[in-house]
Amino acid sequence: MELKSAKCLKYAKSANIATDISGLDQYLNGGLQQGKVYELVGRAGSGKTQLCMRLCLNIQLPQNEYGSEAKAIYFDTRKDFDPIRLKELAEELVTRPSVRQTSGLLPTATEMLRNVFYVDCHTAAHLVAGLLNCYKYLAREPNIKLIIVDSISFAIRSLDNILARTELLMELHTVMRKLQMKHNLTFVLTNNLAFRRKRRRRFELEAVLGQKHAQIINKRIWLMKNGCFLGKWSKTKRFICKLST
Amino acid sequence: MANFLEQLPKHLQEIAERVNVLTPEAILTTPRIRFMDTRTCDLDSCVHSCTPEDVRILKEAAAKWLEQTPVSADSLFKIPARLKWSRVTFGCAALDQCTGGGVSIRGITEICGNSGVGKSQVLLQLSLSVQLPATLGGLGKGVAFICTEDAFPSRRLLQISKAFEARYPAEKLNFLGNIFIEHQYESEPLLDCISNRLPQLLQEHSIGLIVIDSVAAIFRLYTDFDKRARDMRRMVHALLSYADKYDCAVVCSNQMTATEETGETRMEDVPCLGLQWANLSRTRMRISKVPKQYKQGDQLLTVRKLEIVYSPETPNAFTEFLITAEGVVNVPKPSRPTAIKRKLI
Numbered sequence: 001m002e003l004k005s006a007k008c009l010k011y012a013k014s015a016n017i018a019t020d021i022s023g024l025d026q027y028l029n030g031g032l033q034q035g036k037v038y039e040l041v042g043r044a045g046s047g048k049t050q051l052c053m054r055l056c057l058n059i060q061l062p063q064n065e066y067g068s069e070a071k072a073i074y075f076d077t078r079k080d081f082d083p084i085r086l087k088e089l090a091e092e093l094v095t096r097p098s099v100r101q102t103s104g105l106l107p108t109a110t111e112m113l114r115n116v117f118y119v120d121c122h123t124a125a126h127l128v129a130g131l132l133n134c135y136k137y138l139a140r141e142p143n144i145k146l147i148i149v150d151s152i153s154f155a156i157r158s159l160d161n162i163l164a165r166t167e168l169l170m171e172l173h174t175v176m177r178k179l180q181m182k183h184n185l186t187f188v189l190t191n192n193l194a195f196r197r198k199r200r201r202r203f204e205l206e207a208v209l210g211q212k213h214a215q216i217i218n219k220r221i222w223l224m225k226n227g228c229f230l231g232k233w234s235k236t237k238r239f240i241c242k243l244s245t
Numbered sequence: 246m247a248n249f250l251e252q253l254p255k256h257l258q259e260i261a262e263r264v265n266v267l268t269p270e271a272i273l274t275t276p277r278i279r280f281m282d283t284r285t286c287d288l289d290s291c292v293h294s295c296t297p298e299d300v301r302i303l304k305e306a307a308a309k310w311l312e313q314t315p316v317s318a319d320s321l322f323k324i325p326a327r328l329k330w331s332r333v334t335f336g337c338a339a340l341d342q343c344t345g346g347g348v349s350i351r352g353i354t355e356i357c358g359n360s361g362v363g364k365s366q367v368l369l370q371l372s373l374s375v376q377l378p379a380t381l382g383g384l385g386k387g388v389a390f391i392c393t394e395d396a397f398p399s400r401r402l403l404q405i406s407k408a409f410e411a412r413y414p415a416e417k418l419n420f421l422g423n424i425f426i427e428h429q430y431e432s433e434p435l436l437d438c439i440s441n442r443l444p445q446l447l448q449e450h451s452i453g454l455i456v457i458d459s460v461a462a463i464f465r466l467y468t469d470f471d472k473r474a475r476d477m478r479r480m481v482h483a484l485l486s487y488a489d490k491y492d493c494a495v496v497c498s499n500q501m502t503a504t505e506e507t508g509e510t511r512m513e514d515v516p517c518l519g520l521q522w523a524n525l526s527r528t529r530m531r532i533s534k535v536p537k538q539y540k541q542g543d544q545l546l547t548v549r550k551l552e553i554v555y556s557p558e559t560p561n562a563f564t565e566f567l568i569t570a571e572g573v574v575n576v577p578k579p580s581r582p583t584a585i586k587r588k589l590i
Contacts, residue, residue, distance in 0.1 A: 043520070044520075044523040044524050044526070044529070044555060045523075049557050056318075079351040079485070081557075083322060085558050114317045115317070116317065117317055119316075122489050123270060123486070124273075125269070126313070129273055129307065129309075129312060132304065132305060136312075137315055153524075157478060158482050167278065168274055193524075194521070
């Protein structure tokens with residue numbers, strides 16, 4: 001491990017993945033950065049799975065269009081993934097005028113689909129197995145730069161015992177951290193909202209999975225009715241932009 | 246999984262047996278600390294204690310046993326995987342077009358609506374249309390119908406099935422013989438039925454649709470919200486595991502309740518059971534009555550509207566339909582009044 005000065009880190013450009021939410025992309029200076037763990041939180045139907053599928057396609061765009069020409073793995077615990085919808089998104093992306101102009105060879109929708117890998121996890125055990133086997137998948141396809149786990153809260157909450165849940169979550173984080181360090185990947189997790197009892201018997205909307213988990217992830221992006229927020233807790237989240245659709 | 250344990254080296258087998266964790270799934274989900282627990286035996290007798298390295302090897306062996314190669318999204322369009330994303334038709338063209346082909350096999354579909362709006366009718370029609378062969382949009386399998394409020398409307402089912410027989414005479418299906426009905430009015434017996442008796446039924450007969458009408462009636466009676474959340478989750482996980490194993494669709498119907506959203510002053514109708522249930526269901530459709538009426542024969546029928554509240558595949562579309570003696574049908578287009586010829590004087 002070499003020591004790097006903060007100055008040379010400042011000028012190192014890392015490839016970002018565009019999220020297609022313009023205000024968020026502006027705030028994050030291009031999109032999601034490499035080597036970090038992001039979490040998407042939102043109510044049911046707020047668009048988390050759609051955004052995850054969008055990210056799978058955006059990462060395949062060339063460098064100047066805010067992509068990295070890389071591949072993605074999608075771990076699905078909730079059977080939310082739909083290949084037909086992914087194909088529709090890919091076809092729409094390919095016909096976008098900015099993409100056609102800048103990229104040298106035009107990728108077709110089927111080629112874009114071929115670069116997204118899908119692992120169907122029925123239970124939490126399958127998800128753990130999938131993450132533990134990730135190093136094998138990365139050895140086979142070294143160009144994978146994005147791993148999406150949708151949704152991690154569904155898998156963890158399928159265990160009844162709360163202690164087992166926390167331990168399992170921490171083990172998953174260690175595995176993810178090892179992969180992050182070694183291959184400089186981006187992780188995107190999906191989480192749910194629930195009402196948590198605060199002081200004076202009021203209920204507030206918070207993300208699930210607890211405090212330990214919230215401190216390990218890098219950034220938490222909220223997709224709510226009023227707009228898109230960034231922040232770890234309901235009280236400390238900052239408003240970024242309004243969501244159009 | 247005796248084969249899994251036998252292929253491991255001896256000391257790993259002993260570790261697993263000591264903690265009584267035998268299947269690879271259990272090994273992956275048990276926390277590390279349970280394997281390394283030294284509280285159960287005296288320090289002197291812990292001759293072969295378990296090291297973290299051993300646990301890591303054990304878990305990696307279990308992960309390798311359960312390994313699934315990631316498939317590219319492209320290959321999900323080919324035939325064996327594609328069947329996982331098939332749909333069950335509603336039997337009504339307008340509803341099929343709105344929902345992108347019908348009810349999806351993946352995940353739980355929730356149909357919510359006020360009382361008397363026609364949810365049970367749609368469920369009855371679904372339980373008939375799932376028995377149609379795959380070429381006509383069904384699955385060619387039977388139905389497990391769990392009723393939690395009121396008696397099952399068997400006479401209405403007979404009426405709709407006659408209409409179906411008239412529509413598809415060539416199939417010669419015994420529609421009523423493939424529907425298995427169960428009445429459960431309380432939560433504990435229902436959970437017991439779902440965990441024990443339903444898998445038996447799924448093994449013996451080929452079932453393509455599991456219906457629970459309605460989920461709200463069971464869980465609304467709970468006072469302890471934590472227990473309610475736990476029981477809901479347990480039920481949903483059990484249902485999803487069956488749906489995955491036997492390739493069947495799961496449909497639940499829900500009721501509506503009025504609530505005051507924070508920040509708004511008027512009362513709004515939202516589906517029951519709150520955020521916990523909303524996070525568990527994959528597709529949500531809402532049926533409501535529209536202040537429009539349609540005259541058929543000498544009866545005035547109220548038009549119903551089906552709206553997709555959220556779904557991973559389809560945009561938020563809505564469509565209108567009618568409930569007649571034949572079941573759920575499209576709203577017929579109004580016939581044009583004949584042009585009245587005016588004489589030019």
